[in-house]
């Protein structure tokens with residue numbers, strides 16, 4: 172189905188009502204923004220909308236909208252610390268030696284606004300690009316960082332705790348400047364791209380391309396492409412090796428613990444945890460939980476990933492087999508929301524069992540009754556997956572099965588192959 176803006180709005184409402192906020196950042200844990208907010212909040216955070224307030228930087232600029240420009244100094248210190256953690260971007264800045272290889276690039280961006288993305292945005296500017304930026308997530312913006320960006324001259328439209336209306340207003344202010352037109356889009360989730368598509372389609376005449384970071388955004392772009400509505404080239408950053416093998420694995424390895432600790436304050440030692448999905452994110456989560464002494468079970472539909480879990484020392488079970496005993500369920504499948512954790516699983520769970528979703532952000536825990544239908548197919552599978560599946564009985568590993576709905580969602584056959592060739 173082609174992208175429907177109204178559907179996105181409905182999804183938005185669903186998300187806010189189900190989870191209390193629009194979406195959680197991925198590599199950036201909720202907790203890091205929580206702690207940040209408490210450190211740099213001040214009495215000027217009075218709950219009134221930044222849209223209603225006059226604003227000006229110390230140099231007299233007013234083309235931005237953030238919570239509180241007085242926080243700029245604190246935000247700048249955060250950015251300087253982040254620069255130390257991001258040597259690659261800093262090398263690019265140094266390597267340019269004052270030249271402007273990106274001169275002429277007019278980048279409109281919509282990403283999490285954190286110290287790390289500030290380093291990216293300012294690197295683009297140092298290299299000659301003109302940038303305007305909005306937040307892709309209403310709760311991840313670090314207000315002080317947004318203030319530092321604005322004070323540094325970047326037109327930024329974002330604050331923590333935007334309403335839905337604010338969210339689209341900020342995006343529109345980025346896109347719809349009177350004297351400026353973007354020729355590149357940098358997006359995380361596809362909202363900016365689809366706003367331009369819906370509200371300012373004529374801008375695409377100028378736009379040379381889109382860079383998209385998230386699974387969700389990529390999925391939307393593929394849908395647009397299939398419907399013949401993607402009129403500019405797009406770069407799929409999500410599937411790059413450095414994103415998959417580093418961001419998904421190592422960042423989630425850290426943020427799972429950080430997020431759970433701060434939101435639940437539980438001990439992990441001795442807890443029984445089931446991690447659904449042993450892809451990159453699942454591998455990171457399992458390693459982190461195991462390191463803290465949790466007893467970790469894995470569910471998988473792909474025999475290869477299941478075998479990897481076995482070889483890494485995890486028991487592979489169906490969720491129904493372990494639902495009764497676990498203290499925590501962590502979903503990392505990236506699969507459609509309705510059927511990984513089902514009503515029948517919830518019914519079995521202990522009182523107080525924690526449900527945590529590390530998969531992409533449109534997913535929240537929805538409860539549905541689903542009945543499995545086992546077709547009597549004779550299928551000859553020749554693949555690595557078949558070979559891996561032959562090893563699983565040795566580990567007494569019990570493979571999960573994708574439902575028809577899940578298979579359709581992932582664009583795979585119920586019987587495999589479960590991963591594209593380039594996955595390997």
Ligand SMILES: NC(=O)c1ccc[n+]([C@@H]2O[C@H](COP(=O)([O-])OP(=O)(O)OC[C@H]3O[C@@H](n4cnc5c(N)ncnc54)[C@H](O)[C@@H]3O)[C@@H](O)[C@H]2O)c1
Pocket residue numbers: 196197198199385386387415418419422423426447448449450451452453470471472473476503504505506510511528529530531571572573574577589
């Ligand atoms: N929280 C974060 O910070 C963060 C960071 C990066 C990615 N993500 C998201 O996490 C999700 C997973 O990413 P990934 O890189 O690990 O993907 P992946 O494709 O490498 O792994 C997903 C795994 O889940 C398995 N799976 C699918 N359906 C299943 C089911 N019903 N039961 C059990 N297993 C099932 C697949 O076989 C696969 O091995 C994606 O939605 C991604 O966008 C989150």
